Amino acid sequence: MVILLVVAAVTVALIVRxxxxxxxxxxxxxxxxxxxxxxxxxxxREWAQAMLTELDTIPGSLAxxxxxxxxxxxGLVASGRxxxxxAGLAVVxxxxxxxxxxxxxxxxxxxxxxxxxxxxxxxxxxxxxxxRAAGGTGAGxxxxxxxxxxxxxxxxxxxxxxxxxxxTAGDGTTTVFSLMLAAALGAYMWVGLGGWPAPAxxxxxxxxxxxxxxxxxxxxxxxxxxxxxxxxxxxxxxGLVVAGTAGARLARRxxxxxxxxxxxxxxxxxxxxxxxxxxxSATYITASWPVHDPAVLDQFRSSGLPxxxxxxxxxxxxxxxxxxxxxxxxxxxxTWAGGVLARPRPSPGRSAxxxxxxxx
Amino acid sequence: MGRGRRLSPQAAGVVRMLADEPARWxxxxxxxxxxxxxxGSLYPILMRLADRGLxxxxxxxxxxxxxxxxxxxxxxxxxxxxxAALAGREGLASTGGPEAVW
Numbered sequence: 001m002v003i004l005l006v007v008a009a010v011t012v013a014l015i016v017r018x019x020x021x022x023x024x025x026x027x028x029x030x031x032x033x034x035x036x037x038x039x040x041x042x043x044x045r046e047w048a049q050a051m052l053t054e055l056d057t058i059p060g061s062l063a064x065x066x067x068x069x070x071x072x073x074x075g076l077v078a079s080g081r082x083x084x085x086x087a088g089l090a091v092v093x094x095x096x097x098x099x100x101x102x103x104x105x106x107x108x109x110x111x112x113x114x115x116x117x118x119x120x121x122x123x124x125x126x127x128x129x130x131x132r133a134a135g136g137t138g139a140g141x142x143x144x145x146x147x148x149x150x151x152x153x154x155x156x157x158x159x160x161x162x163x164x165x166x167x168t169a170g171d172g173t174t175t176v177f178s179l180m181l182a183a184a185l186g187a188y189m190w191v192g193l194g195g196w197p198a199p200a201x202x203x204x205x206x207x208x209x210x211x212x213x214x215x216x217x218x219x220x221x222x223x224x225x226x227x228x229x230x231x232x233x234x235x236x237x238x239g240l241v242v243a244g245t246a247g248a249r250l251a252r253r254x255x256x257x258x259x260x261x262x263x264x265x266x267x268x269x270x271x272x273x274x275x276x277x278x279x280x281s282a283t284y285i286t287a288s289w290p291v292h293d294p295a296v297l298d299q300f301r302s303s304g305l306p307x308x309x310x311x312x313x314x315x316x317x318x319x320x321x322x323x324x325x326x327x328x329x330x331x332x333x334x335t336w337a338g339g340v341l342a343r344p345r346p347s348p349g350r351s352a353x354x355x356x357x358x359x360x
Numbered sequence: 361m362g363r364g365r366r367l368s369p370q371a372a373g374v375v376r377m378l379a380d381e382p383a384r385w386x387x388x389x390x391x392x393x394x395x396x397x398x399x400g401s402l403y404p405i406l407m408r409l410a411d412r413g414l415x416x417x418x419x420x421x422x423x424x425x426x427x428x429x430x431x432x433x434x435x436x437x438x439x440x441x442x443x444a445a446l447a448g449r450e451g452l453a454s455t456g457g458p459e460a461v462w
Binding site for chain 2: 049057
């Protein structure tokens, strides 16, 4: 139901935007490059703007997309970064290797996760070194929150694997979720290390994100235990209203579409880690509590797992990993939709597409 | 300034192309088409050349109405000197070395 709500809201927003912009078919590549412009270090912003204005002159959809994707590559990897300092490289290699070794030492079953986690820590660290060598700055409170949250996610996962070994049976599904978790955490660490710079002015993204993520997780756990699905629905809808309202407020204060996307994504990322930490913490606390919901008991019996606690941990860990990917998209979509629907119509003769700087 | 490190073959190609008409300002997409490069290759090269003082960039001063100004590029005097040095090295290479000239 939540997914349908998100799809409906985003679709309505896109239709409204299409009617206003009149050039929707050209927006795709421009949106990709505009988003990628945020990947450029601050001293390269003029080059990002240069690529955006050049993109608008390129004829043909395929040529535009190739140009835009090249711009994304430039921002992510190759925006003229200075050489990485050797000492910093040594630190990154040591941390990446240490994280993998620690994960494997705690539980040899998680070897896929350990290797994947090492790789993503290495990539995030190298990218951060390159940005700092070129004069980039960190992500402030957002960075601390995401990095702490990522570390907590790893710790909670390993705790579950060690304490409830039956929950992660080592089959193909576990491998897929291991890779998904490592990739998601890598993305969170990349943002946390300054891949997405902190906003120029104070923004409540961290506070709102924590509230949304933890609220959704705790309400779900409580609702499961007392068989009151209405609590989950009510809290879920309330959270979406908060996100949409935040987007509308930003739009009325003159925030650009890019600022809306950035704010929605930051909030969603914080909500993702908050959900994971709250959900798994609550799961471990309540794993031995008695269960009365017959539907849940039926699901446990059909799972083939030896005990209910292992089933609960396995199920909730999978949901939490999905939430790391799903929640940022959900919050981003609702925040953006709220902003687009609340934005005043552009005056006649002025293109709503434009080539505004991504940082206006 | 900026002549120390050897240019990559792609960067050398950019420099040679710009040196063909040194006074003319070029657009990025025009350079992409002429060189057959992707934007993910060309723009990092342009950034590094600018960092090394071999390339100058400016915004278009007389953009047509309805379109924002585009970024334009051409070589600096240092860049032209590098282009000349590249041409000289290629000349030596094609003739087999300085001894072969005499």
